[in-house]
Amino acid sequence: xxxxxxxxxxxxxxxxxxxxxxxxxxxxxxxxxxxxxxxxxxxxxxxxxxxxxxxxxxxxxxxxxxxxxxxxxxxxxxxxxxxxxxxxxxxxxxxxxxxxxxxxxxxxxxxxxxxxxxxxxxxxxxxxxxxxxxxxxxxxxxxxxxxxxxxxxxxxxxxxxxxxxxxxxxxxxxxxxxxxxxxxxxxxxxxxxxxxxxxxxxxxxxxxxxxxxxxxxxxxxxxxxxxxxxxxxxxxxxxxxxxxxxxxxxxxxxxxxxxxxxxxxxxxxxxxxxxxxxxxxxxxxxxxxxxxxxxxxxxxxxxxxxxxxxxxxxxxxxxxxxxxxxxxxxxxxxxxxxxxxxxxxxxxxxxxxxxxxxxxxxxxxxxxxxxxxxxxxxxxxxxxxxxxxxxxxxxxxxxxxxxxxxxxxxxxxxxxxxxxxxxxxxxxxxxxxxxxxxxxxxxxxxxxxxxxxxxxxxxxxxxxx
Numbered sequence: 001x002x003x004x005x006x007x008x009x010x011x012x013x014x015x016x017x018x019x020x021x022x023x024x025x026x027x028x029x030x031x032x033x034x035x036x037x038x039x040x041x042x043x044x045x046x047x048x049x050x051x052x053x054x055x056x057x058x059x060x061x062x063x064x065x066x067x068x069x070x071x072x073x074x075x076x077x078x079x080x081x082x083x084x085x086x087x088x089x090x091x092x093x094x095x096x097x098x099x100x101x102x103x104x105x106x107x108x109x110x111x112x113x114x115x116x117x118x119x120x121x122x123x124x125x126x127x128x129x130x131x132x133x134x135x136x137x138x139x140x141x142x143x144x145x146x147x148x149x150x151x152x153x154x155x156x157x158x159x160x161x162x163x164x165x166x167x168x169x170x171x172x173x174x175x176x177x178x179x180x181x182x183x184x185x186x187x188x189x190x191x192x193x194x195x196x197x198x199x200x201x202x203x204x205x206x207x208x209x210x211x212x213x214x215x216x217x218x219x220x221x222x223x224x225x226x227x228x229x230x231x232x233x234x235x236x237x238x239x240x241x242x243x244x245x246x247x248x249x250x251x252x253x254x255x256x257x258x259x260x261x262x263x264x265x266x267x268x269x270x271x272x273x274x275x276x277x278x279x280x281x282x283x284x285x286x287x288x289x290x291x292x293x294x295x296x297x298x299x300x301x302x303x304x305x306x307x308x309x310x311x312x313x314x315x316x317x318x319x320x321x322x323x324x325x326x327x328x329x330x331x332x333x334x335x336x337x338x339x340x341x342x343x344x345x346x347x348x349x350x351x352x353x354x355x356x357x358x359x360x361x362x363x364x365x366x367x368x369x370x371x372x373x374x375x376x377x378x379x380x381x382x383x384x385x386x387x388x389x390x391x392x393x394x395x396x397x398x399x400x401x402x403x404x405x406x407x408x409x410x411x412x413x414x415x416x417x418x419x420x421x422x423x424x425x426x427x428x429x430x431x432x433x434x435x436x437x438x439x440x441x442x443x444x445x446x447x448x449x450x451x452x453x454x455x456x457x458x459x460x461x462x463x464x465x
Contacts, residue, residue, distance in 0.1 A: 028056075030464045033166050033177055034104050035116050035143065039069045050428065052465040060107075069106040075099075077182070077460035085356070085403065086441055087450030090129030095457075097125040098135060098182040102142065114147040122183040133399070134181035134348070137211050140218045142166075142186055161191040164209060169202070169230050170244055170272055171283060172347040173304065173359070180348035180355070183211050188220040202230045208345065223253035226345075240277030244285075246270050250344060255293065257340050258394045258402045259333045262294030266342055281308050289341060296336030302327040302343075302359070319370040321382075329361025329390030333407050340393055342400070350398055351384055352419050353435040354456040360396040361406075362414075363387040376425040386414040388444065395444070404448045411443035419456075434459040 027047060031037050042048055042057035043064055060066040080095030104118035120142035124131040145163030152158075167187050169175045178185035189206030205227040207220035228248035235241035248268040255264035270287035282305075289300040308321035327341035343350075343359045351357055351364065368382035388395065394406035395414060419437035426432055437456040445451030 032179060033168055034071055034073075034102075034118065035106065035166065037069070037071070037106075040067065040108070043067070052429070055465070060109075065111075066107075066109050068108075070104070071106075071465055072101070072103040073462065073464045074101050075460055075462045077458060079458045080456065082455040083450075083452040084454065086439075086445050086454055087452035088403075092126075092128035094126070096127035098460075099123045099125070100182055104143070111151065112149050114149070116143060116145055116147070117141070118143040120183065124182065131213070132181075133211060134178065134183045136213045137183045137218065138213060139215045140212075141216065142184065155195070155197050157195050159193045159195075161193070162189075164188045165191065165206075167191075167204065167206070167345075169246070170285070171274075171306075173285065173350075174248065174268070174270075174287070174344045174346060175228075176345055176347035178345070178348045180353060185209075185345055187226065189226075199231070199233045202228075204228060225249075225251040235273060235275070238273075238275060238277075241273065241275035244270075244272035244274070246272075248344060250342065255342075256401065257293075257330065257338060258405060258407060259330055259338055259340070260294075262296075264291070264293050264298075264342075266291040266293075266298055268342075268344070279310050279312060281310070282306070287341075293338040294336060296338055298338050300328045300339050300341040302341050316371040316373050321368040321370065323366035323368070324364070325359065325366070326363045326389055327359050327361060329388060329393030329406075331390055331392055333392060339390070340396075346398065348398060351386075352382070352417060352437060353421070353458050354417060354419065354437045354439060354454070355398050356417075356439060356454065357386060357414070358396045358398040358400060360400065361389050361393040362395075363389050378421075378423045380421050382419055384417045384419075386416070386442075387412045388414060404445065406444070406448075410447045413442040414444045415442035416440045429464055431462045431464075432459070433462070 026041055028037055028039050039056040042053055055070040058068040060068055077098040078095055079098065081092060084091060101121040102118060107115045120137060121139045122137045124135040141164060143165050145161050145165045147159055147161050149157060149159045164186050166177045167175050168177050186209045187206035188209055189204060191202060191204040194201040208224055208226060209218050210221045212218050228246060230246040232242060232244050235243040250266045252264045254261055266289055268287050268289045270285065272285040274283040285304045287302045289298055291298040304325040306323045308319050310317060310319040328339050330338055330340045341360055346359060349355055350359055364384055364386050366382060366384045368380060371379045373379060388406060391406060391409045391412055394402045395404040397403045417437060417439045419435060421435040423431065423433045435458050439454040441451045441453050
C-alpha cells in the first residue's frame with residue numbers, strides 16, 4: 001500500500017497542471033481502446049496545451065497528410081482476498097501487486113491507410129500460488145493491424161482491417177477487451193466496418209490470441225475460431241433509442257462444462273435495445289444459442305436488463321440503477337445435450353471487481369447508486385444477489401471454468417455480494433480507483449465446502465498519455 005501512495009504522490013508532482021486554452025469540446029479524450037482515438041485536431045497548434053501533445057500529433061511530411069501518434073499507459077494495482085474462491089485453493093494473507101505497461105504507435109499515411117501497433121507487459125508480484133492466466137505476460141505484441149479506408153462521403157465509409165486487434169461490442173457482455181484483469185484480450189484476423197449515416201455494420205473472422213507468460217510468444221489459439229456480424233442502428237420508435245442485431249459463431253476443439261469436455265460449435269443470435277432520454281437510460285439484451293457439443297445439441301439463452309435514472313439537478317447527481325440478468329444452465333448432466341449458456345469473451349469485472357462468478361447458469365438482481373460529489377469523482381454502492389438458474393448445473397467463474405459442482409441438485413441460492421467503489425480523476429492523465437467488496441456465501445456454497453464468506457479490496461493508479 002505504501003508503494004501505491006508514493007507512486008501517486010510522485011506522479012502528481014511530475015505531471016504539471018497545464019492551462020487549457022483549447023476548446024474542450026474539440027480536444028480528444030483517452031478511450032478504453034486506444035486505437036479508437038483520433039488526435040488529428042492537434043494539427044492546429046493552438047489546441048496544444050499539454051506536456052504530451054507533441055507526441056499525439058507528429059507530422060511525417062510537409063503537407064501534414066501523414067502523421068504519427070504515440071501513447072501509452074502504466075497501471076499499478078494492488079489486490080487482496082480473504083478466503084479467495086470461498087476458501088478453496090491457495091490463500092494469500094497480505095495481497096499482491098499487478099503491474100501493467102502498454103505503449104502504442106498510430107501511423108496515418110494519407111486518408112486511406114493506417115498502421116497501428118501496441119506492445120504490452122503484465123507482471124505480478126507476491127501472489128501466493130503464482131500468477132493466474134491473465135496476470136502475467138512479460139512482453140508481447142498486443143495489437144498490430146493495418147486499415148484500408150474508403151470514404152464515400154462525410155457520413156459513409158468502408159474500413160478493412162487485418163491483423164491482431166481488440167474487439168469490443170455493445171456493453172462488452174459477450175465481446176470485450178478484458179480491461180479489469182492485468183492482461184487484456186486480443187484477436188487475430190480480419191474485420192470490415194461499414195458506416196452509413198447513423199448505422200454501422202461490422203463483420204469479422206478471427207482466432208483469440210492465447211496469453212503466454214514469456215517474451216513475444218503469444219499466438220492465435222489454433223483450437224478456437226470466432227466470427228460474426230454486428231449491426232447498430234437508430235430505433236425511431238423510441239426517442240434517444242438505438243438497437244443492435246448480431247450473430248456470433250464460436251468453435252472450440254476442447255470446451256469444458258460441468259457435463260464434461262468436448263468439441264463445441266455454438267451460434268449466438270442476439271439483439272440489444274438501448275439508449276438515453278430525459279434522465280432515463282436503458283439497456284435490454286437477449287441472446288439465443290444453438291449448435292453442437294460433442295454428440296449433443298446446444299440450446300441456451302440469456303436475458304439481461306440495466307435501467308437507471310439520473311437526478312441531474314439534485315446534489316451529487318445521483319443515478320439509481322437496477323440490473324436483472326439470467327443465463328441458462330444444463331438440465332441433465334447425464335445426457336448429451338447442453339443448455340449451459342456460454343458468455344464467449346466477457347469483460348473481466350462482469351459482476352464487479354471481485355470477479356468470483358461468471359455469467360453461466362445464474363440469475364442475479366443488482367441494485368446500485370452512483371454519486372458525483374464533484375465532477376472528477378464517481379462514488380458507487382451496489383449489491384448483487386445470485387441464484388443458479390438450473391439446480392442440475394454448477395457455478396462457473398469468469399474464465400468459463402466450473403468452480404462448484406451442482407450435479408446432485410441442492411440449494412438454488414448462491415449468495416450475495418456488496419461493494420463500494422470510488423474513482424477519482426486526479427488530472428487529465430491520472431486516475432485513482434479503489435474497490436472494497438464482501439461476498440456472503442449462501443446455502444449452495446455451504447453445501448459445497450469450503451463455503452466461506454469472501455472479503456476483497458483493490459486499489460489501482462492508472463497513468464495515460
